Amino acid sequence: FTPSKFTFYAALFNLGAIVGAFAGSSVMARIGRTRALALSACPHIIAWLGTAFSSDPLFLTLFRLLTGFSVGMGTAISPVYIGEIATPSLRGPLGAVNQLSLTFGIFAVNVVGSYGTVIQVSSHTFCDWRQLAFVGMALAAVLSMMLCAPESPRWLAQKGRVPAARRAV
Numbered sequence: 001f002t003p004s005k006f007t008f009y010a011a012l013f014n015l016g017a018i019v020g021a022f023a024g025s026s027v028m029a030r031i032g033r034t035r036a037l038a039l040s041a042c043p044h045i046i047a048w049l050g051t052a053f054s055s056d057p058l059f060l061t062l063f064r065l066l067t068g069f070s071v072g073m074g075t076a077i078s079p080v081y082i083g084e085i086a087t088p089s090l091r092g093p094l095g096a097v098n099q100l101s102l103t104f105g106i107f108a109v110n111v112v113g114s115y116g117t118v119i120q121v122s123s124h125t126f127c128d129w130r131q132l133a134f135v136g137m138a139l140a141a142v143l144s145m146m147l148c149a150p151e152s153p154r155w156l157a158q159k160g161r162v163p164a165a166r167r168a169v
Contacts, residue, residue: 009061013068020072027073032155033081037146040073044140052133067136074143075102084152085168109136 020040028036047066054060082094112135113127120126156165 005057009064012061012064013071016065016068016070017072017075020069020074021076022072023069024073024076028077028080028155032159033077033084033152034146034149035151036077037074037081038144040070040077041140041143041146043067043073044070044143045137048133048137048140052130052137070140081152084154085150 024036024040027039031039043066047063047070050059050063051067054063078098079095082098083091086094109132113129113132117128117131117135118125119128150168151164153165153168156162156168
């Protein structure tokens with residue numbers, strides 16, 4: 001990779017996130033909020049696993065795009081889910097915690113990548129991005145636990161599943 005290719009590589013995440021946000025909106029309308037969030041873990045895991053084992057620039061680029069796609073899905077779905085399950089007094093705080101979690105996650109990855117997963121090559125220190133990819137994969141796997149969370153009562157009611165919506169409240 002050249003410096004300009006690194007810039008392109010980094011930007012692909014954002015491009016994937018834009019597409020993922022639109023896809024996430026469509027998917028959550030069809031299959032529900034919890035299943036859509038759990039489904040977003042699949043491309044995450046595939047992308048991080050591929051990143052950990054690939055050395056081919058084309059595949060690394062595609063996996064970067066796929067990671068962004070997954071994040072885009074999650075950032076579209078999670079605020080909707082929070083807004084639909086939280087009581088009015090908790091919506092604001094939980095929405096803020098959601099955003100704070102994203103910001104803290106970005107910060108944590110930068111710290112771990114800078115100090116936790118480093119390798120020495122000659123006199124230079126680099127992030128061992130393969131180890132960091134395994135961390136990302138493990139965290140993405142946690143997202144699949146959304147299958148254990150109750151579905152949004154609003155989504156259930158929209159689908160005509162009123163008894164299930166009442167139980168979810």
